[in-house]
């Protein structure tokens with residue numbers, strides 16, 4: 001019998017949190033949820049739910065998350081975001097989705113991130129460096145969530161829009 005422990009699952013949302021705030025990553029991973037999501041979070045979800053109603057077709061990626069919709073014959077996945085997260089976080093999340101799909105034999109090459117509020121899109125094209133970037137992100141995220149306590153609170157410029165703001169600043 002093989003008792004090799006499975007590596008900790010890191011979701012796409014957590015991958016984004018790695019690039020937003022390590023404390024947020026730890027809190028979320030350990031099931032600590034703010035009692036009431038703040039308005040920005042609720043608005044963001046509303047945009048995600050309503051923008052692509054007609055073409056919406058989510059694709060579940062195992063335990064790591066859900067792609068909003070995809071054009072698989074063209075190797076493209078789509079994500080909808082409210083902006084105001086660091087761009088690097090959005091990129092890290094879709095890069096992780098591309099990596100996961102490719103490693104499961106799905107030949108995706110590009111991700112398009114939609115920012116409906118700003119009426120703009122960003123395109124991420126898979127390249128040869130991304131395997132290493134995703135693996136480095138996974139190592140960092142797993143190291144953080146393996147700690148017995150969350151990283152210390154350090155104010156960040158997006159704290160005021162964070163659902164954990166009250167918790168962190170109490």
Ligand code: SF4
Pocket residue numbers: 020021022023024153154155156158159160162163164165166168
């Ligand atoms: S309030 Fe600030 S420090 Fe606390 S989890 Fe959110 S972003 Fe991180």
